[in-house]
Amino acid sequence: MNIVSEVLKGFYVIKYLCKNSFSKQELVRVPEPNTITTSEEDVREYSKVMNTNMSSIYAMLLNVAKQVKGDKQIDHCLDLCSGPGRLTVFLHQQLHMKKTTGVDLSDRMIDIANSHAEEVNEQDNVTFCKSNIMDLKDFENDSFDLVTFADGAHHLDTIKDVRRVLEEAQRVCRPDGAIVLLDPIRQKTKSLTELYLKVSGKDYLDQGLNHFYEQFRDSMYAAWTTSELKESIPENSDNRWFHIVPNGLKLFQLVIGVPREQAELLTHAPISASEIKKIIPEKYHMDYMFLNLSFKGAKVIEISK
Numbered sequence: 001m002n003i004v005s006e007v008l009k010g011f012y013v014i015k016y017l018c019k020n021s022f023s024k025q026e027l028v029r030v031p032e033p034n035t036i037t038t039s040e041e042d043v044r045e046y047s048k049v050m051n052t053n054m055s056s057i058y059a060m061l062l063n064v065a066k067q068v069k070g071d072k073q074i075d076h077c078l079d080l081c082s083g084p085g086r087l088t089v090f091l092h093q094q095l096h097m098k099k100t101t102g103v104d105l106s107d108r109m110i111d112i113a114n115s116h117a118e119e120v121n122e123q124d125n126v127t128f129c130k131s132n133i134m135d136l137k138d139f140e141n142d143s144f145d146l147v148t149f150a151d152g153a154h155h156l157d158t159i160k161d162v163r164r165v166l167e168e169a170q171r172v173c174r175p176d177g178a179i180v181l182l183d184p185i186r187q188k189t190k191s192l193t194e195l196y197l198k199v200s201g202k203d204y205l206d207q208g209l210n211h212f213y214e215q216f217r218d219s220m221y222a223a224w225t226t227s228e229l230k231e232s233i234p235e236n237s238d239n240r241w242f243h244i245v246p247n248g249l250k251l252f253q254l255v256i257g258v259p260r261e262q263a264e265l266l267t268h269a270p271i272s273a274s275e276i277k278k279i280i281p282e283k284y285h286m287d288y289m290f291l292n293l294s295f296k297g298a299k300v301i302e303i304s305k
Contacts, residue, residue, distance in 0.1 A: 012199045013290060016192065017248055023188040029228075030221040035155040036105050037083070037215070043108045045212040047084035047116070052212075053203045054151075055280040056288035057252060058087050060295065061150055061182045062094050062279075063271045068178045068256060069146060070268035075099065078144040078172060080133045080165065081152030085113025085126070091148065092126050094279065101144075103131035134164045139172045146180070147173045153183040153232070154223045162224070162232035170234055170257060179239070179257035185250050186223040193220050196251065226253055233257075233303045240265075240302060247297035249290055265300065 037043055050058070074097040079088040082102025092100040104110055113128040131138055133152070147169040153162045169179045187193040197217055204213040224232075226245045232255065233241045239257040242265050246252065258265060273292070277285055 009199060009286065012195065013249065016195055016199075019192055019195065020188065020250065023192060025188045025225060027186060027189055027193060027221075029186060029224070030218075031157060032155060032218045032222045034218075035157075038106055038108055039211075040108065042211045042215065043084065043106070043112055045209045046109075046215070047086065047112050048207070048209065048212075049084065050086045050090065051281065052207065052209070053200055053284050053287050056284045056291055057182070058090060058150070059276050059280050059288055060252070060291050061087070061148070061180065062091060063276070063292075064182075064254060064256070064266075064295075065091065065095060065146065065148065065178075065180050067266040067268045067270055068180065068258060069095070072145070072176075073098070074145045076101070076144050077146040077148065078103070078136075078139070078169075080147065080149040080169065081155065082113055082128060083109050083151075085109075085116045085128055087148075087150055088113065088128070089117055089120060089122060089126055090279075092122065093120070095146075097146075098125070100126045102126070102128040103133060103136070104128065105130060105132065134161060134168060136168045136172055141171055142174045143172045145174055145177045147177070149179070149181040149183075151183060151219070153181060153229065154219055159224065159228055159231050162229070163234060166232055166255070166257070167234045170237060170239060173257075175238070176259050178259075179255075181255040182252055183229065184219060184223040185245075185253050186225050186228075187220065187250075196220065226250075229253060229255060230301075230303060241304075243301045243303055244295070245299045245301075246291075246294035247299065249294040251294075252291070 077097050077100045079102040082088045082104050085102055088102040110128045117123045117126040156162050201213050230243050240260050242256045244254040
């Protein structure tokens with residue numbers, strides 16, 4: 001571990017917390033110029049995501065999915081906007097799923113995702129195909145135990161589009177299944193956004209992932225605010241829907257749908273920190289610690305429509 005780097009990161013976290021506390025929402029959303037990753041170089045860089053600080057964010061999603069589903073066997077999971085498939089395979093293996101399907105609109109992403117499944121001998125259990133997430137016509141009702149939608153909502157043009165995705169996720173999810181959406185939060189000001197980019201983006205630039213950094217930058221300006229994403233929750237739903245906004249580091253937010261009869265949102269103990277440390281690179285352990293602390297004190301709001 002680079003002590004100097006971690007101390008600097010801690011300094012920037014404190015600076016962020018202070019600036020965020022005294023800021024009002026001013027930053028206007030700027031939609032991404034390209035919502036589908038198609039270039040060979042962009043796909044190649046994106047495929048290295050588990051070797052970046054994004055691994056700590058994916059570990060957080062894993063932890064939430066584990067707490068929501070508990071020890072129930074996941075026979076079939078659907079991962080929306082699966083990209084290069086790194087997260088899809090990661091969730092499949094860590095949650096011991098029987099079968100996982102990833103969908104994306106980029107042919108290049110689908111090709112590289114299938115190759116990643118083959119690398120770890122999961123090609124029979126983890127598959128990828130092309131599909132429009134707002135119209136999952138290739139999948140029947142009640143097909144999946146878990147539907148995940150990570151880092152994809154900000155790619156869509158409107159909140160109505162995000163709601164349509166959640167409605168489709170609800171349709172293909174089994175009555176006792178769960179839906180988990182994770183997406184970045186648009187920061188209050190340009191100054192806060194650039195501060196976050198300076199800290200997190202440095203990791204991508206240090207690894208020569210310049211294209212990935214530019215996509216990350218576009219994502220932060222295209223992200224939804226917490227009040228905007230809350231409007232994506234389907235109306236007249238048979239599910240109970242929760243919106244989770246972290247305390248302190250307001251970088252990512254969660255929307256979770258569970259069966260209406262499920263008394264508690266989180267039914268299982270979280271994965272221990274020692275276990276998490278085994279599955280993400282050591283240099284991102286502190287990133288995970290900061291995220292975990294923010295979500296431990298998160299505001300959990302049940303949304304009824």
